Amino acid sequence: MRKRSLGARWGLAISSALIVIFVMAPIYWMLAASFKTTAGVSAQPPQWFPTPPSVENYAVAFVDHGFAHYILNSVVVSVIATVIVLVLGTLAGYALGRLPMRGRFPIMVSLLVLSVFPAIALIAPLYLLMRDIGWLDSYQALFVPYAAINLPFAIWILRNYFIGVPKSMEESARIDGASPIRTVWSIVLPMALPGLFTAGIFAFTACWTEFLMALSFNSADAFRTIPVGIALFGNAHVTPYGAIFAASAVAVVPIAILVLVFRKSVVSGLTSGAVKG
Template sequence: MTAVSTTSGTSFLTGRPLRLAVGGILILNGLFPALWILFTSLKGEPELLRKPITWLPQAPTLENYLRAFTDQPLLLFLFNSFMVALLSTIATLFVSTLAAYALARLNLRFRDLILSAIIAVSTFPLVTLLVPLFEIMRALGLLNTWAALILPYIVLSLPVCTLILVSFFEGIPRDLENAAMVDGCTRLGALFKVVVPLSAPGVFTAGILAFVNAWDEFLLALSFNSNPALRTLPVGITLYQGEFAFPWPVISAALIVGIVPVAVLIVIFQERVVSGLTSGGIKG
């Protein structure tokens, strides 16, 4: 009986039930805040203040979404965030692709040291970089422009994107590049015509991470841009609060509107992102 009990306990700790339980907890932890924001966005102010708290909206309304677009220029915030995130992602992918290819293919003398430096740089807290970056942007005359956000976002996303792409490029056989160069391709041509297409899951993964980081960033967007016409979504959402009041339903509606583009992007490229993360982990 003891042996059976021990085996049963070991089976639970290492088997499917435990994995399902852990997965369920992680899913609940990730979904609960989003669901709470969604439910709040569908409530009116009186219902939100009612006690005891009602989890589900008793009288759902879309008025908060209308106010989210009329109380503040939400469409402008979305446009600014999208353009900044898109341009920084494109630039990040281009630079990180070149850097990753050099680290993966060229016989660099201090390759391991460079990789260690990239990992170290990626651990710097953003707040420690705020003052130096602000002084650089002011010296370059870039404050209150998209460039003041795009350039730092590129630098901040480069380490992670480069490490992801290095892992993928190292898994591509060199013979494929050599064959392309024999057929007349330059090394750059072989990179973009052979290596990058074969590393599509890694490229998509790096791109999604860079885009989401730029879309969600708040500290730099608040510090480097005081022009109302150039505010991004995270900063714009803070403008809904009044001096003595917080319209939580309206703020929640604006948050849901900001979550939707990223959620749609991840759903569309879900398979490639998952493939990129798992393949990168195996190769690394």
């Protein structure tokens, strides 16, 4: 039994190491290539380390291609969409999880279907809608659809987390004279912060990395986001792979920081949503 247990532990450790290497290898290659010279990026055989290290690619991305403006656009769109998702998701999730109502099951099933519905199927009708209301080439052409698409999943997460908040806490607050809004704001939301962080990070990541809608709805360079900006680097004759690697590395930083800072909250929020309700 001990030999089997030891073998199982070694097998798990080796499997975990292989998975980590498989996941981290492309990220390392992107970061390493972003610090290579133009010749180093296309060198044969490939260089595993940038020799010598250079920030040339970052200068090309920010100076020649105006990458900072794409970052600003992505921040504006992603933050606004995430705020909308959290506000509406909190209200809907609380209502579905805490308030008595009829038709709760059909609503939850509908939200589940919507959360897995392929967004690519909505591109054509949404484009016609944006054109008819005059929203093409604007921020709202992105953050409104982004919020709508990410809202069902956020409601699922938040609803399941609100279910886990003890009702006795709300009842005590009401006995003390707190209004329903004050009860939710002061009692329920602080206890549901892991769920809020989880829903917010997932919504922000989805908005930050979305490409097809950003490409379809905003053709003006003034409103392009990071994925579209990177895709349009270069021209028909030259593709600046080094600048693309550098811009991609910068684009990954906000997501990596969010996940690292709030990793415990994300795990707690996902676990709660998986086992409750």
